[in-house]
Amino acid sequence: MNIRPEILTVLLAAGAVSFFCRAAGFFLMRYVPITPRLEAALRATPLAVMVGICAPVMARGNPAELAALGVVVIATKLTGNDVVGALAGVAAVAGLRAFFG
Amino acid sequence: MTSGACQHPLVDIRAAWLRAPRQPSKTEQSPQRGKRTIEAPKTAPVLFTWSGMKRGFLRAQPLTLGGFVYGAAFGLLAREAGLSLAEATGMSVFIFSGTAQVATVSALAAGAQNAALAIAVAVLLLNARYVLYGAALRPWLGGLPAYQTYPTLFFVVDGIWVLSLQAHAVGERDGGFVLGAGVANILPWVLGTGVGLEVGNLIANPAVLGLDFMLVAFSAGMGLRMFKLRPSWSVVAAAAATAMAVDRFAPGGWTIVAAGLVGGLVAYLRFKPAATP
Numbered sequence: 001m002n003i004r005p006e007i008l009t010v011l012l013a014a015g016a017v018s019f020f021c022r023a024a025g026f027f028l029m030r031y032v033p034i035t036p037r038l039e040a041a042l043r044a045t046p047l048a049v050m051v052g053i054c055a056p057v058m059a060r061g062n063p064a065e066l067a068a069l070g071v072v073v074i075a076t077k078l079t080g081n082d083v084v085g086a087l088a089g090v091a092a093v094a095g096l097r098a099f100f101g
Numbered sequence: 102m103t104s105g106a107c108q109h110p111l112v113d114i115r116a117a118w119l120r121a122p123r124q125p126s127k128t129e130q131s132p133q134r135g136k137r138t139i140e141a142p143k144t145a146p147v148l149f150t151w152s153g154m155k156r157g158f159l160r161a162q163p164l165t166l167g168g169f170v171y172g173a174a175f176g177l178l179a180r181e182a183g184l185s186l187a188e189a190t191g192m193s194v195f196i197f198s199g200t201a202q203v204a205t206v207s208a209l210a211a212g213a214q215n216a217a218l219a220i221a222v223a224v225l226l227l228n229a230r231y232v233l234y235g236a237a238l239r240p241w242l243g244g245l246p247a248y249q250t251y252p253t254l255f256f257v258v259d260g261i262w263v264l265s266l267q268a269h270a271v272g273e274r275d276g277g278f279v280l281g282a283g284v285a286n287i288l289p290w291v292l293g294t295g296v297g298l299e300v301g302n303l304i305a306n307p308a309v310l311g312l313d314f315m316l317v318a319f320s321a322g323m324g325l326r327m328f329k330l331r332p333s334w335s336v337v338a339a340a341a342a343t344a345m346a347v348d349r350f351a352p353g354g355w356t357i358v359a360a361g362l363v364g365g366l367v368a369y370l371r372f373k374p375a376a377t378p
Contacts, residue, residue, distance in 0.1 A: 007188050007209065013217040014205050014224045015195030021228035022254045025235030026242070034240055041369035044333060045237045046266035048340035048364020049230075050324035052357045053259075055341040056348035057317050068314060072321040082267070082322030083163050089318035094311030 064096035146274055147244040153275025157282035160268065164260045167315040169289035169296075170307045175202055176297020182210035186298055193294040197287055198258065200227045200354065230357045234262045237361075238279070241269050245276050256283020259357075260316055267323040270330050335371055340364035 003011070032038065057065050071092040076085030172193060179189035184206065196202050201224040208220050234257055242250045253276060257265075265279045307313050328337065340360040347359040 002185060003187050003191060004185075007184070008191075010205060010209065010217045010220055011188065011191050011195060013221045014192070014201060015197075017221045017224040018196045018198050018201055018228055018231075019255055021225065021231040022235055022257050023251055025232035025237075026239055026250065026254055027235070029236045029239035030243070034243070036374060037369055037372040039240055040372045041365040042237045042240055043270075043331070044336045044368030045233060045361045045365045046263065046270070047324055047327045047331070047333065048336055048367075049233075049357050049361040050263060050320035050327065051337050051340035051364065052344040052360025053263075053320040054317055054324065055344040055360070056352065056356050059345045059348060065314065065317070068311075068318065069321055072318050073325060076322045076325050082319070082326050083160075085322035085325070086315070086318035087163060089321065090311040090314050092311075093314040093318075094309065097309070097311070 064093055064100060067096055068093035147241070148275040149245055149249045149277045149280075150275055151277065153273075153277030154281030154284070156273070156275070157265070157268075157278035157280065158285040159281075160278075161261060161264060161282035161285035164264070164286060164315065164319070165289040166310075167260075167307070167312040168286050169293035170310065170312050171199055172290040172293020173297030173300075174293075174307055175199065175206075176294040176299075177301055178203060179206050179294070180298045180301060182206045184209070184298070186295060189298045190291055190294050193291045194287070196224070197256070197290065198224070198228055227354055230259075230354045230361070231257060233358055233361045237266065238262075241274070242276050242279070249276060249280075253280040253283065256280060256287055258283070258286060260319060261286050263316075263320055263323055267327055270327050333368065335367050336364045339367040 034042070054069065058069065068089045072085045072089035074085075075088035076082050079085065175193065176189055179192070184192075192202050192205065196205065204223045204227060205220050208216050208223070235254055238254070238257070242253065257279065261279065261282045264282055265273075268278055340363060343363040344356040344360040347356045
């Protein structure tokens, strides 16, 4: 139940580095004037990151996951709600894996 | 009555957002104010309220089941590595990053008791994408005081960042949204860690429940809506090509970093002042 000192050292070091990563980008941008052009770039990053999360899954071509991505697209289009679409995709991948191992 | 405008800002702001050329974000330099030019909120009505936190907290709920089950998987790993309940949950509170915690526990289990430096470097590399996430939050949260923004940044993880920036794209301006969503996510993560450590194997494999697919599914759904708001095939194509290329030799967080940077760079290079949506 106690925290051993050597674990505490590691825990605090890793925790500090984690927070550093979370704060560094935000902090540094304080000194960069956000021009409309730079803001357009920052605005594009979420979409690019979302594509970056999905593209490797598509490239790997696991049938259950590809089909589930299709379910996400269709459910999001039909309901107009991305959360419903995402949950439908999660349910689809779980179901398809149960069927096809 | 006075807070009526806060009830459903998405509905009101979204329509205006789609037409108006983003007035608040055009942070002109005001020469009189010197170094405050970047920090000053200008005309942007950036808020930090309880109602914003509540919205974020509720919107993040679909992500919490995944947080709990993955927390439990980490708890199980920590148990096998011989960590105590306080040590494992302490990691989930202070490191709050799945990959980084797994790396830390693996290093400890391998007997690297004095490897704090090596572990810190590993965590730095594993969490490098958060630097990008923080930078992208600057236009939104930059006008808020540091005592609100830095505690908020502590809670940022992939799913919460995706959720928050999608909300921002459809008009959310309340910084409390990010904090509320982050808090909603850390609670099941820490709770799950404790349960996994105490209960062990009773927790199902996350992949059986499809929970490993949660972030991908959310990104796909939210990416679709973001694309509809601001379609950019060049950004999508560049990010997809980059992610697939990087995934071949450095899977995981680096595909995200590379795709985000290249996508941002493409938007930067193709920016036309007159063509802002």
